[in-house]
Amino acid sequence: MRRLLVATVAATSLVLAGCGSDSSGGGLGDISVSKDSKPKVTVGKGFTATKTTSKVVTPGSGLVLAAGDAVKVNYVAINGRTGKEFDNSFTSDKPLTLTLSEKEVLPGFVKGLTGQKVGSRVLVAIPPKDGFGQAQPDLGMKKDDTMVFLFDVVSKVPTAAAGKPKALPKDLPKLVLDDKSQPSKFEKTAKTAPTKDKPSANVVIEGNGPVVKLGQTLSVHYLGQIYPTGKIFDSSWTRGAPSSFALAEGQLIKCWTDLLPGLKVGSRVVLVCPADVAYGKEGSGADIKGGDTLIFSIDLLDAS
Structure with a gap:
């Protein structure tokens, strides 16, 4: 953790420290997402994945995200084992800004969002090896739990000051x-x-x-x-x-x-x-x- 920080923001308990489908609980195609501005994500209990997998629910037409980019997203986070939501930025109306670097965020975020376009709604399944790698009791997460995220890619953050x-x-x-x-x-x-x-x-x-x-x-x-x-x-x-x-x-x-x-x-x-x-x-x-x-x-x- 860099010296400027004493503690992380609450939302980044998720972030500090693809393609195809792989799940014994069904693929990403079996997950339902409502079309609301504050979407509901339904994941069946026992969902697991052995590799980070992504699926575009709604394609965007904006800039393509690259590794190292800073990006603003809204998200819903689901525990695949329980099917229960454990975090949601839509309900607080506070998008999260994260940097697509494994030095900054979970590897699953980088793998799932790199190559996506601004304006897209994307489902990402993240196995333990690309997630926390350990239990997170405060979030109800066990060591081997798969996470499912629904991301709305709001914008790509500029790379330098301009004015x-x-x-x-x-x-x-x-x-x-x-x-x-x-x-x-x-x-x-x-x-x-x-x-x-x-x-x-x-x-x-x-x-x-x-x-x-x-x-x-x-x-x-x-x-x-x-x-x-x-x-x-x-x-x-x-x-x-x-x-x-x-x-x-x-x-x-x-x-x-x-x-x-x-x-x-x-x-x-x-x-x-x-x-x-x-x-x-x-x-x-x-x-x-x-x-x-x-x-x-x-x-x-x-x-x-």
């Missing part, structure tokens, strides 16, 4: 982009004292999306570095996939929960985070020492 560029204050380190126009590091600057001890949010690309609200689930790309010229301690860009998490107090450093609300989706923002709103006198891990000020470049890709 009107703005200049950083001169006393902040320059943000350097690589040959793919992705943030790679902050350069040294001659003047750092005016900003070192005061939290600040500095928009360098202003998006045109809705404003971010505390409590939402965010999808972001980010770079984190010791301020002003120290080591890069984290970067989603180098991992090749954005990250999703809850913008909630106690789950992220205070600097993020204080300064990100009110900014627009689609923006790139540089946060200066003194120790008292970051990792305090204790620091974090081998890289962040007690009292360190941190600087972040954050692309706000999605909020829901």
